[in-house]
Amino acid sequence: MSDKSRPRARVLRLLLLLIQSPYAYTLKELAKHMGVNVRTIKRDLEEIRNAGFVIDYDSKYRYALRTEEKGKELQDLLYFSIEEQQMLYLAIDNLPLQEHRARRLRQKLGSLYDFHKLGLLAYPKPFLTKIEHLAEAKKQKRQVLLKNYRSVNSNETKDRRVEVFELRAAEDLCFAYDLHHQSNRIFRPSRCGEVVVLNESWQYEHKHRPLPTDPFLIVDELQVPVDIRLKTGGYNLLIEQFPICAQYCEKIDAESYAFRCKVNHQFIGLSNFLLGNHEQVIAIVEPAELVEHLRSRLQKMVFLTKSEKFS
Incomplete structure (x- = not known):
């Protein structure tokens, strides 16, 4: 059964997407990702708001979820904190579901995101540290050094100095301006040995732009x-x-x-x-x-x- 015929499941999946990939998708992109039209996404976002959550968007109208108490923007994370897990439990409780369905969703959520059980096997701590550093550099508009980055295209391993302007942690992707090649490129955080946040601020923000990628995440204008x-x-x-x-x-x-x-x-x-x-x-x-x-x-x-x- 598709998400079109299961609106409650779709709303919950949308909520998870906003937490995992904040400020990554516009309304049109959310609709495409969820397989519905823009009008449906607007209704789903309103339902999330009615459940007590704050929906935010940036200057490019890309959406994210904010915490109600502190108004702090959730950063690009691959994992859920205890606070975020409780937010999801609250969302389930506020959705008009039959009790047995709600109970099943709570059980699945607990199994999926209990990192005490997982022991961080799925998401190693070194990788999460890279994501945190990239998110910090993006927020502060500072350059970073991707130490010992392993390039598949050139078959070389070397440091890459970049300006990260978009981070998709759940997809192991960051969009950045490469200072050496003087162009926008896609990098995978998992392919570098370490992420070092530099003191230098962005110098080429005027050249940052979204990259045309295909379903295989390859950048190509043609x-x-x-x-x-x-x-x-x-x-x-x-x-x-x-x-x-x-x-x-x-x-x-x-x-x-x-x-x-x-x-x-x-x-x-x-x-x-x-x-x-x-x-x-x-x-x-x-x-x-x-x-x-x-x-x-x-x-x-x-x-x-x-x-x-x-x-």
């Missing part, structure tokens, strides 16, 4: 449409590895799905998925350039020929 048929197993793997892709998938029949969207013109991310899960791919309808790109990738797999020397 995106191209793709149309791919996947088996049910391929669909499951795709949305598990890249959750954003779910909104671009359509069920064709009981055993196949169509994946249609625009991706980066170099097919980064998508080509890795297709090659790694080729047995789950039924067909590539378009573009022909993607098929040629995959053939070229196969020809460049030199380890296949080198392996023959060891046989």
Whole structure:
């Protein structure tokens, strides 16, 4: 059953999203993320307000949840504090749910976010420390040093001096201006050894801007449409590895799905998925350039020929 037919579950999911990713989504983006229209999101936000919560938004009309008592903006967090957990319990109590459903939600919440039980296995303390430092630097508009950042594109490990202007902790992403490359880029906090907040203030705020990303979180101004048929197993793997892709998938029949969207013109991310899960791919309808790109990738797999020397 979809969120459209389960409004109470959707409201709670929206509340969790506002806590986990404050000031990350506009009304239109929230609607797209939740799979409903803007009018529905407005009603859901009003219902959250009626439950006693304060909804806030920044200069770019991106929404977040504020604490009622102190009016302090919740920072970008991957985990929930005890206070935030109590806020969610309060939200459940204020929603008009049947008692057995409310009890079940409380039990799930306790199991999911009791970090005494989890022992921080899911979210290691070093990672949370990086997130806290990035959030602090963003709030104070100070530059940071991503120590020993491991780049997948360049295969290099080196320090990166950046200005972080957007942080999505739940997705392990930060959008920042790279001082060395003089451009906006996406970084993953998990790929650096340490985050050092510097004394220098931002120098290039006038160049900070949102980055056009595809469902594989690759930045590219030149995106191209793709149309791919996947088996049910391929669909499951795709949305598990890249959750954003779910909104671009359509069920064709009981055993196949169509994946249609625009991706980066170099097919980064998508080509890795297709090659790694080729047995789950039924067909590539378009573009022909993607098929040629995959053939070229196969020809460049030199380890296949080198392996023959060891046989």
